[in-house]
Amino acid sequence: MKDINQLDILLDALSEHVFVLSESGQYINVFGGSENGRIEDSKAHIGKMLDDVFPEKMASLFLSYITQTLKAQQIQKVIYVFTKEELGDRYPGPPGTKETWFEGIIKPLPLTANNERTVLWTAKNITEQRNLEQRLKTLSEIDELTHIANRRTIVEWVTSAIKEFKEFGRTFTLLMFDIDKFKRINDTLGHPMGDRVIRYVANVARNELRARDCIGRLGGDEFLVLLRDTDIVNAMAVSEKLRRRIEENPCPMVDYDVTMTISIGMAEVKIDDNKAIALISRADKALYYAKNHGRNKTCCYSAEMEEGEGIKSQRWITRSRARRERKERSRIKL
Structure with a gap:
């Protein structure tokens, strides 16, 4: 038990959020996210479905990413944005911001949960990089x-x-x-x-x-x-x-x-x-x-x-x- 607790501590120390999701869109486990300061909020997702956490359109989009990854059995990279306007109180970004951009790396796992296949979804906050790219693009135009x-x-x-x-x-x-x-x-x-x-x-x-x-x-x-x-x-x-x-x-x-x-x-x-x-x-x-x-x-x-x-x-x-x-x-x- 001691080793398991240490492993959880180590995984939660990861700067990026790491999610284990089933093919039906259920959160199996959640780790990391220390740079976002929302570890406890993310832990609360465990056991929930994507459409419990996100609006229907966004949940369907994320589920399609999972389906495509499992079908191809290949790592997939996706870019997505969370907005304050769309998510309201569920918006995961820092106070005072209106949108937060993420790069998701989705990898098929050789594991099952509740008789369903699973994926490992790593979410990297790229908002600062995205804003810099937009500023440079504006300057170039x-x-x-x-x-x-x-x-x-x-x-x-x-x-x-x-x-x-x-x-x-x-x-x-x-x-x-x-x-x-x-x-x-x-x-x-x-x-x-x-x-x-x-x-x-x-x-x-x-x-x-x-x-x-x-x-x-x-x-x-x-x-x-x-x-x-x-x-x-x-x-x-x-x-x-x-x-x-x-x-x-x-x-x-x-x-x-x-x-x-x-x-x-x-x-x-x-x-x-x-x-x-x-x-x-x-x-x-x-x-x-x-x-x-x-x-x-x-x-x-x-x-x-x-x-x-x-x-x-x-x-x-x-x-x-x-x-x-x-x-x-x-x-x-x-």
């Missing part, structure tokens, strides 16, 4: 200056929108815009004030868009907007509303306001679009047509905007990279 989507993310969204257009016919239009004569703002007021203007324009644009639309910063003062379920005619109305909003609402500074305008180029998705770069390039050409024809206006892409019609067209990626390099050299000189 969001532009640090404006807190909207960054270049990579907005291009990925365009790619996904093209796939939806191909599969379901969901049309969309791209708006590409930048701030007219932004270099003058930087040169006159300095880069910190220039950054403030960029943030302001991003906020105004974001507030003008619907929840299903997307906006991202391509770099510098250049932005890309994806208007879902919007053809070129309706996109023009959105574009002009945005353009006027920027023109009529100067960026407030401490001692003065900065008045600015934007130029916008538009391109609607076409049936032969397969890659985001071609569609973005058309919006880019329309933008530079607008800038070369007076600024502070919206222009729709047309074939006349190609090289032969008076605008020296370059690949969008090459031109964007060149702009960024010029901006960096300018910053270094300062």
